[in-house]
Amino acid sequence: MAPSQPQPRTSTLKRKRPAAAASYRSETQVDSTTGRVREVIVIDDTPSPAPPAPMSITPSTLSASAAVSSTYSNGVRTRAQVAAEASGSRLAMAPPTAKRRKKDSNPTPNVSGVNGLPSSTGSALQRKAIAGRAYYQKPAATYTNGTTSTASRTREAGPSYDDKEGHYIIQAGDVIGVPLDRIVRLLGQGTFGKVVEALDISTRTMVAVKIIRSIPKYRDASKIEIRVLKTLKQHDPTNKHKCIHLIEWFDYRNHICIVSELLGKCIYDFLKENNFAPFPRRHIQDFARQILSSVAFLHELKLVHTDLKPENILLVHNDYRLASVPSAVGTGSKRSAPTSKMILANTDVRLIDFGSATFESEYHSSVVCTRHYRAPEIILSLGWSYPCDAFSLGCILVEFYTGVALFQTHDNLEHLAMMEAVMGPMPPSLARKAAKAKSEFFKDGAKLDWPPRSKKVTSASKKEVKATRPLADIIPATDIINTRFQDLVRKLLRFDPQQRITVADALRHPFFDLTIPHEL
Structure with missing residues (x-):
């Protein structure tokens, strides 16, 4: 469920200008034309600038900053925002406090819906779809490739990036890891965590990223999986035996992320x-x-x-x-x-x-x-x-x-x-x-x-x-x-x-x- 958008504030009440107070002082200045030194009297009668009035948010404003506002909800600055900050754009203002996304109200299949499968397909198919198939905090932002570890880009301090079960909250356009992987869409979810389709910005290729839950037992299991994947790739570099191949892995905000080739559906x-x-x-x-x-x-x-x-x-x-x-x-007719x-x-x-x-x-x-x-x-x-x-x-x-x-x-x-x-x-x-x-x-x-x-x-x-x-x-x-x-x-x-x-x-x-x- 997408996070609710904050209600726009349209109040534009004017603030009263403070009373002006004048003062005098003498200064010596050098004439830039003649080079002569002269004494001048300076009158200080300009009041301090008033605080800026709140920006009135209109539909056009929202449409112009849609990409910015969508990422501010999870605390991530996009490249456009970084450029806006450098140029002094108003879109580069500090993001509002991020809100925790609501948990999906129906993350697993149920008896009546069977994950979208029509009930007319028959009880055997429903039982098949239901039985045993539940489909997959801490801003520790480090990237690890097995030998080196460097700091990655972090979101601004704010609420947890996990739901209450330790799953990373996925949002389209989110950026994780170094080099950056931009999340495109969720592919699946299991007890271990989530798998997302992502764009590897450094190679401009699509990859799959398995984001492990920030729970100690799942993090420990993922490290064993990484060890196994390294062993498989070491002994079968050409992938003759058709096991998934590890591209890289990193630790991002207490989530082990395993990157592999993007394949089809299961x-x-x-x-x-x-x-x-x-x-x-x-x-x-x-x-x-x-x-x-x-x-x-x-x-x-x-x-x-x-x-x-x-x-x-x-x-x-x-x-x-x-x-x-x-x-x-069977319909009872001679020809089905x-x-x-x-x-x-x-x-x-x-x-x-x-x-x-x-x-x-x-x-x-x-x-x-x-x-x-x-x-x-x-x-x-x-x-x-x-x-x-x-x-x-x-x-x-x-x-x-x-x-x-x-x-x-x-x-x-x-x-x-x-x-x-x-x-x-x-x-x-x-x-x-x-x-x-x-x-x-x-x-x-x-x-x-x-x-x-x-x-x-x-x-x-x-x-x-x-x-x-x-x-x-x-x-x-x-x-x-x-x-x-x-x-x-x-x-x-x-x-x-x-x-x-x-x-x-x-x-x-x-x-x-x-x-x-x-x-x-």
Whole structure:
């Protein structure tokens, strides 16, 4: 919400001139023409100048200084203002006290609106859009490029530049960092902070800037991300493995800012705008090959991504064409009406968001991964490593094929029950080990307690688990392409991480030997 403009003041009351008081004094002056010294009498009868009357603000005045007033609200001086100050312009007057911008009244998706998605798209799509997807003070103005640190331009002292949650308040035309990056628009927001599109004034190129929240734990995580990004760029300078590349980073007003190349939208946003229509199988193969290569590269560097999901896979280009396809919604008629589907013109992608990436030899948090893509060993507190990335990739590939998330749940036991519905019963050896760590999830020794006897479960939850289909139904083996694709996904989704296929081996799966024709 834009900050409210101050009401114009039109009062122009005149001030009374003070009474004049005369005084006399003699001075000697040198005549500039003759060079002779002469004595003169000086009469001091000029009153002190009266204070200037308040400037009357009119619509024309406001229009002439629109750019100035818009930046004064956040305390930033534009280049035009600096030039006006140097020339003595009235537009260069001191800015009014900045007001805190109001927080967006609806920053996250809600059930009824689903982020602008029409309710007619169906409950499954609404649940997909809603579930688990909340989309991303201190004037410490320093710029750091890893080796040097210099003071950057600062705003005049005023209120905090953050909202109450520590997010930087974004305003179009704002200028951050050294060299200066001018903010153009907000691209997205997450728990970590915000991502903005910005113009790098020094190179005249558009970049993406990830502005981390001014909260210690997020600042600490961002420093780990910077360390990971530097490692990736060091070992892959030509970006063969298609991970996002770090351009620079800096610390601005207590916000770590990470600058990278400007890419297209994330795959989840493309799915949503495409009414969650599945991707063509050739595109799925292209995506799978690239993402598996990216993750295999991470694993070679002893890194686990831990947060693989469609939101963290960006398209390089957003271009698409429209194709007519039969409607998937049954209307009872013999012939369903055709509908339009967006088909990408370019399937190049980049893997992003290494804020949760963990070196194998370093501390592992007990819970990682976004819920929909979380491996069973994490839910069961059995420890995790590289195989958890492979499981997430299996979930993502199914989502590419169907258009919706494979596991749409927020409850651990329900999640495990859905896994058994898709993947088959949990192996007895894994179940016995898990029953020791999470006894509340099991009954009769090593059998999943679903529906649970210890607590009441809603009928909706039971229906969701019952409606979850086996993998053979989700990806039917109708031809050689589906047969091999189903086999690849099954090996990525195995319950036991020790039996799960590695990402490097998945890249060598026969599915990638196929030449898949363009189907649309």
